[in-house]
Amino acid sequence: KVKRSGKNRYELYDAQMSQEMREEMMLKQALHHALDKREFVLHYQPQICGRTRRIIGYEALIRWQQPEFGLLSPHFFIRLAEESGMITQLGEWVLNEACRQLKVWQLRYKRPDLNISVNLSARQFVDETLSEKIFGALEASNLSPENLVVEITETMVLQDFDRSIETLKQLRDKGVKVHLDDFGVGFSSLSYLSRLPVDAIKIDRSFINKIDAGENDVAIVSAIIAMAQSLRLQIIAEGVEREAHIRYLSQKGCYDYQGYYFSKPQPAECVSL
Numbered sequence: 064k065v066k067r068s069g070k071n072r073y074e075l076y077d078a079q080m081s082q083e084m085r086e087e088m089m090l091k092q093a094l095h096h097a098l099d100k101r102e103f104v105l106h107y108q109p110q111i112c113g114r115t116r117r118i119i120g121y122e123a124l125i126r127w128q129q130p131e132f133g134l135l136s137p138h139f140f141i142r143l144a145e146e147s148g149m150i151t152q153l154g155e156w157v158l159n160e161a162c163r164q165l166k167v168w169q170l171r172y173k174r175p176d177l178n179i180s181v182n183l184s185a186r187q188f189v190d191e192t193l194s195e196k197i198f199g200a201l202e203a204s205n206l207s208p209e210n211l212v213v214e215i216t217e218t219m220v221l222q223d224f225d226r227s228i229e230t231l232k233q234l235r236d237k238g239v240k241v242h243l244d245d246f247g248v249g250f251s252s253l254s255y256l257s258r259l260p261v262d263a264i265k266i267d268r269s270f271i272n273k274i275d276a277g278e279n280d281v282a283i284v285s286a287i288i289a290m291a292q293s294l295r296l297q298i299i300a301e302g303v304e305r306e307a308h309i310r311y312l313s314q315k316g317c318y319d320y321q322g323y324y325f326s327k328p329q330p331a332e333c334v335s336l
C-alpha cells in the first residue's frame with residue numbers, strides 16, 4: 064500500500080511539474096511580444112508620512128495583462144524576463160512610464176514634491192547604460208531627478224560591491240535617490256551599510272507582519288531602525304497592514320509607511336490624491 068501511494072504521488076508530482084513547465088514555456092514565448100502588444104501595466108502603491116498622513120510618493124509595481132492567464136504579478140514573469148535578457152527593455156519601459164505618470168500627477172495635483180519609486184532588477188543594475196537610461200527617462204518626462212527613487216536590494220549590491228558604489232554615486236550625484244529594498248532579509252551589516260550611498264532603507268514586510276507576534280522579530284525591527292537612524296537614513300516600513308504596526312513603528316522612530324493598511328497597489332486611473 065505504501066509503495067502504491069508513493070508511486071501515485073510521484074506521478075501526480077510529475078504531471079504537475081510538466082504542467083508548470085508547459086505554462087512557463089508558454090509565458091516565456093509570450094513575453095517576447097508582450098511589450099510590443101502593450102500588455103504591461105504599472106500599479107501604484109502610496110507611501111505615507113505618518114506624521115502628516117500625507118502621501119509622499121508612490122511605488123510603481125509592474126503587472127502583465129496576459130491574454131490567457133489574466134493579470135499576472137511580477138512573481139510569474141520577472142525571473143523569466145531576466146533569463147531571456149528582456150528585462151533590460153522592460154525595465155526601461157517601466158522607468159519611462161513611471162516618470163511620465165508621476166509628472167502628470169505632479170501637475171494635476173500641484174504636488175511637485177511627489178516621488179516615484181521604481182524597482183531595478185539585478186541585470187539592469189549591472190547594465191553599463193543604466194544611468195543613461197535613467198537620465199533619458201527623466202529628460203523625456205521633464206521630471207526632476209530628486210523625485211525619482213530607484214529601489215535596489217542587498218543581494219544586487221553584494222554581487223560587486225565596489226562597482227555598485229560607483230553606479231550609485233553616479234545616480235546620486237545627479238540627484239536621483241536610492242532606496243535599499245527588502246532590508247533585513249539579506250546579509251545586512253552595519254559596516255557595509257555605512258559605505259553604501261543610499262538615502263533610505265525599506266524594512267522587509269516579513270519583519271513588519273511579525274510585529275504583533277514574536278519577541279525576537281520585534282527586536283530585529285527595532286535593531287534595524289536603530290541602525291538606520293545611526294546612519295541618518297530614512298526608514299520606510301513595507302507591508303504595514305495594521306494599526307498596531309504603526310503604533311510600534313512610530314514608537315521606535317519609523318514614520319514612513321507603505322502597505323495595505325493605507326492602500327493596495329492600484330492602476331493609475333484609480334489613483335487620486
Ligand code: C2E
Pocket residue numbers: 108123124125136137138141154157182183184214244245268301302303304321322323324328
Ligand atoms: P517589492 O519591491 O518589495 O514590492 C512590494 C511588494 O509587496 C509588492 O508586491 C506589493 O504589492 C506587496 N505589498 C505591499 N504592501 C503589502 C502589504 O501590506 N501586505 C502584503 N502582503 N503585501 C504588500 P508585488 O507588486 O507582487 O511585487 C513583488 C516584487 O516584484 C517587488 O517587491 C519587486 O521586487 C518586484 N517588482 C515589481 N515591479 C517591478 C518592476 O517594475 N521591475 C522589477 N525589476 N521588479 C519589480
Ligand code: MG
Pocket residue numbers: 122182214244
Ligand atoms: Mg520595491
Ligand code: MG
Pocket residue numbers: 244245265267268301
Ligand atoms: Mg520590498
Ligand code: MG
Pocket residue numbers: 245
Ligand atoms: Mg519584496
